[in-house]
């Protein structure tokens with residue numbers, strides 16, 4: 001019988017040292033072929049540190065893959081520095097980072113994201129570029145992320161995000177969000193318009 005969550009494979013957690021600290025990394029495979037990662041902060045004592053304090057819900061970030069920003073350090077968006085900041089915070093205070101590899105381009109994929117970039121170069125903002133391609137503003141599905149979070153034994157969490165819609169999506173899937181913790185970075189000239197659109201048209205809590 002197929003697993004109703006769609007989860008088909010889970011790796012052993014393995015230790016991965018990074019510039020931001022040591023993490024326990026675990027891969028999850030789903031029936032649709034997608035594979036994602038969970039990184040749990042591992043402090044020097046060697047025990048996975050999901051919770052920062054006994055009575056506090058754990059800090060969790062769901063980071064949507066952004067090959068341009070996460071891998072190549074593109075300045076068009078804030079994903080790369082957000083990822084680094086999240087890992088640094090988790091190395092310091094504990095937490096779990098879920099890395100969603102089928103969320104590229106807010107779920108529209110890499111080809112469509114680069115098409116949307118071309119439209120942005122022609123004057124559209126990030127939201128209208130998606131819409132003018134006939135695609136949703138945000139096509140991400142958080143079901144698999146929630147399966148992974150629940151597999152890690154987490155039901156209540158503090159969500160590291162600037163996007164309240166992400167918290168709403170997770171609550172609809174049965175998680176309790178006790179707090180939104182900002183993952184804000186300092187804007188640069190190259191991403192200022194993009195970030196302003198997220199603030200002004202997509203409800204992101206950005207304070208610049």
Ligand SMILES: Nc1nc2c(ncn2[C@@H]2O[C@H](COP(=O)(O)OP(=O)(O)OP(=O)(O)O)[C@@H](O)[C@H]2O)c(=O)[nH]1
Nearest residue numbers: 064065066077103104105106113116126161162163
């Ligand atoms: N379609 C599209 N996707 C983009 C664009 N810029 C970045 N992305 C993607 O957006 C995703 C991240 O979503 P964001 O809207 O930046 O932020 P968020 O995940 O909703 O919120 P945070 O938790 O605060 O990061 C990544 O998958 C990026 O690849 C763009 O101009 N168009």
Ligand SMILES: [Zn+2]
Nearest residue numbers: 066069077079
């Ligand atoms: Zn990005």
